[in-house]
Structure formats: structure tokens, C-alpha cells
Amino acid sequence: MFKGMIKNVILKSITLLMLSSFLFGCESEQHHKKTIRLAHGLDIQHPVHLALVFMNEELQRLSDGKMDLVIFPSGQLGSEREILELIQIGSMGMTKVSASSLEAFVPEMKVFSLPYLFDDKEHFWHILSGEIGQQLLDAGTPYRVKGLGYFDAGSRSFYTTGNKVTKPDDLAGLKIRVMNSQSAVDMVNTMGGAATPVSWGELYTALQQGIVEGAENNPPSFFYSKHYEVSKYYLLDEHTSIPDVIIIGTHMWNNLSEQQQQWLSQAMSAATEYQKELWAQSTDMALQKVQEAGVQVLTADKSLFQKSVAPLYKKFEQTKFQPLISAIISNKDKP
Structure with a gap:
């Protein structure tokens, strides 16, 4: 009986090893092509997935077929969370995560939860594509994750x-x-609502x-969730802008040649621009569809809402986050 148990354990171990090799293997034996496994939780129709498919096409084009996802x-x-852990132990190459999910590794990512931190999309992308954005991408390396x-x-x-x-x-x-986020609870309560x-x-x-009696989310989520069927009003106050981050395990990044790193970085840049367009199209479509369904889309006087959340900013005074917040607010030069 004991021998039988050992035999079963060995067989299971071999099966798991073979499955792990299939799912997580990093390099194809055929022609030494570098293959990176990327997992995420979104639907295949989502702008993020479509942009990742585009990124793979760009990577194959740039590398002349020597590298793919x-x-x-x-x-x-x-x-x-589980995929992040797989990346940390070296069993997965890349993934997409919300910046809020990276707070455990990069505490500075908390600043994205501050309402009205950015004036507009231009300010938002000016920060992300500049020195501050790059510092945040690199800040996870001690935790074995690097933002691309x-x-x-x-x-x-x-x-x-x-x-x-x-x-x-x-x-x-x-x-x-x-x-279920303390930052979100604090924001709504500070504005006078009852966060639930x-x-x-x-x-x-x-x-x-x-x-x-209400909720908050971006237009595509409002539309695809069908919440417009039971919600009559949608106020475009745009209180928070929390980006998604494409990350790669440092084990994977460090095992790439300089040329391979360059190909991947170039494909990432191209995919970012492509995804911006997809997201803008998705947002416009969602707003049009909900209005056709009878929802009143309203425009907010953001200055009133900004004043209402001033106490949240006071909480960050005299903390290590204050220099970063000040740098983002003051760095509003448009490219």
C-alpha cells in the first residue's frame, strides 16, 4: 500500500512537471524562438486583450519571428493576484494588472486613487510617459516584477x-x-455620500x-454591465484615473538579450498607443449606447468636487507620498 502511495505521488509530480513545462516554458526549442507566456483575466473582446494581441503581432514583426507572446x-x-504570484516565483512571464493591485509592491501606486489628481487625459499621459511614470514602472523590481x-x-x-x-x-x-478599497470609501464619504x-x-x-442608490465606474463598464438599465443618470465627473500596467517578471526580463528587451519595449510602446485608440472608441460607443437607452449623461463642475475632497490631500501631508503628489500636480506641461 505504501509503495502504491509513493508511485501515485511520483506520477502526479511528473504530470504537474509536464503541465508546468507546457504552460510556462519560456523558450521554444524550435529555432530557439523566445516565447513569453502572458496571462490576464479579461475577456477576449476587451480593449486590453485586443491591444495585447496587437503587441504580439508587433513583437513578431520587429523580431522577424524570433520572439512572440x-x-x-x-x-x-x-x-x-494568483498570476502575480506565478510571475514572482518565475512560473509565468507577463500579465496585466491594475495599478491599484500593485500597491502591495509599489506603495507609491496609491496616488492613482487620489481623486482629481490629473487635470485631463493630456496631463495623465504626460505623467505616465515621463520620468515619474518610468520610476513607478521600475519600483517593483525588488519584488521581482518590472513594469513595461x-x-x-x-x-x-x-x-x-x-x-x-x-x-x-x-x-x-x-x-x-x-x-472594497479604503481609498474609495474615504473618497465617497468625504464628498458626503455613504460609501457602501x-x-x-x-x-x-x-x-x-x-x-x-448609485455606483461609480468608467463608461464601458457601465454599459457592458447593463447597469444603465437601472440607472437613470451618469455624471461625468471623472474622479479617478487608475491605469492598467503591463508587467514582466524580472527573471524573464533579465534573461532577455539587449536586442530582445528592445523589441519588447518597442512593441509595448506601439501597443500603448493602439490601446488608447481602442479605449477611446469603446468609451464613445458606451456613452452613445446608454444615452440611446434613456440615460441622462451629465457634465460635472469638477472644481466643486475637487474642493470637496481637499481633506484627503491633507492626510498625505508630511508623508513620503507628498513629494510625488506635488510633482504630479505641478508637472502639467503638455508635450
């Missing part, structure tokens, strides 16, 4: 079921669904039944 979408290989570049994840805005919101005072007492964490999968029903 194998993409595992839709959470096939685990959650965002950023993708647009839009700006989050408020939508409500029965109460029109155009200024912070209109949020008073309203139960607004937020992510609800899981994304339960939000439609919560809006429908009046458990919450």
Missing part, C-alpha cells in the same frame, strides 16, 4: 438610479457602491432593489 485570457490561469508600460483603463464617474447628482451636495446621504462596498457581481441587483 502566448496569451492566456479570461482568467484561464488564475486570478490577477501602461494601458488606459479610463476614468471613473458616478451613476445613480433615482437622484440626479451634479454637485457634491447631491451625494449627501446617498448609498454609493464602491470597490458591494461585490461587482451583486451590484446590478443591489441597484435594482435600492440596496445602493
Whole structure:
């Protein structure tokens, strides 16, 4: 019996080893082509996935077929957190994560959760494509992750079921669904609302039944979730802009030649520009569709909302984050 147990353990170990080799192998034996495995949790129709497919095409073109990506979408290989852990132990090459998910490794990423940190899209991309953006990408290397570049994840805005919101005072007492994030809770409460964490999968029903009276997210998410069916108003206040980050394990990056690193970086840059266009198209489409469905899309006076969240900025005074926040706010020169 004991021998049989040992035999089963050995067989399972061999099977897992073979599966791991298939899923996570980094280099093809055929023609020594470098193949990087990339996993993420989004649908294949999502602008991020489409941009990653484009990135792979660019990588193959630049390398003349000597380098490519194998993409595992839709959470096939685990959650965002699980994939991050696979990258850290060297079992996965690359992934897409929200900047907020990287806070555990790069605390400075918390600044993206500050409302109205950026004036507009130009300011946002000016920071990300400059020295500050690069410093944040590199800051995860002690944790075995390196940022390659950023993708647009839009700006989050408020939508409500029965109460029109155009200024912070209109949020008073309203139960607004937020992510299970202390930063999001603090923001809504500071504005005067009643922040109510609800899981994304339960939000439609919560809006429908009046458990919450509103929520906040970007236009594509508002549309694809069908929350517009139960929400009459969408206020474009664009309080936070939290980018997606394409990361690679340092084990993988350090094993690439200088030429391979250059190919990958060039493909990343091209994919960023392509994804910006896809996201803009998706946002315009979403706003058009929800208005056709009867939603009133409103424009916010952002200055009123900015004043309402001033206490949040005071919390960062005399902390290590203050120089970074000040640098972002003051660095508004448009390229």
C-alpha cells in the first residue's frame, strides 16, 4: 500500500512537471524562438486583450519571428493576484494588472486613487510617459516584477438610479457602491455620500432593489454591465484615473538579450498607443449606447468636487507620498 502511495505521488509530480513545462516554458526549442507566456483575466473582446494581441503581432514583426507572446485570457490561469504570484516565483512571464493591485509592491501606486489628481487625459499621459511614470514602472523590481508600460483603463464617474447628482451636495446621504478599497470609501464619504462596498457581481441587483442608490465606474463598464438599465443618470465627473500596467517578471526580463528587451519595449510602446485608440472608441460607443437607452449623461463642475475632497490631500501631508503628489500636480506641461 505504501509503495502504491509513493508511485501515485511520483506520477502526479511528473504530470504537474509536464503541465508546468507546457504552460510556462519560456523558450521554444524550435529555432530557439523566445516565447513569453502572458496571462490576464479579461475577456477576449476587451480593449486590453485586443491591444495585447496587437503587441504580439508587433513583437513578431520587429523580431522577424524570433520572439512572440502566448496569451492566456479570461482568467484561464488564475486570478490577477494568483498570476502575480506565478510571475514572482518565475512560473509565468507577463500579465496585466491594475495599478491599484500593485500597491502591495509599489506603495507609491496609491496616488492613482487620489481623486482629481490629473487635470485631463493630456496631463495623465504626460505623467505616465515621463520620468515619474518610468520610476513607478521600475519600483517593483525588488519584488521581482518590472513594469513595461501602461494601458488606459479610463476614468471613473458616478451613476445613480433615482437622484440626479451634479454637485457634491447631491451625494449627501446617498448609498454609493464602491470597490472594497479604503481609498474609495474615504473618497465617497468625504464628498458626503455613504460609501457602501458591494461585490461587482451583486451590484446590478443591489441597484435594482435600492440596496445602493448609485455606483461609480468608467463608461464601458457601465454599459457592458447593463447597469444603465437601472440607472437613470451618469455624471461625468471623472474622479479617478487608475491605469492598467503591463508587467514582466524580472527573471524573464533579465534573461532577455539587449536586442530582445528592445523589441519588447518597442512593441509595448506601439501597443500603448493602439490601446488608447481602442479605449477611446469603446468609451464613445458606451456613452452613445446608454444615452440611446434613456440615460441622462451629465457634465460635472469638477472644481466643486475637487474642493470637496481637499481633506484627503491633507492626510498625505508630511508623508513620503507628498513629494510625488506635488510633482504630479505641478508637472502639467503638455508635450
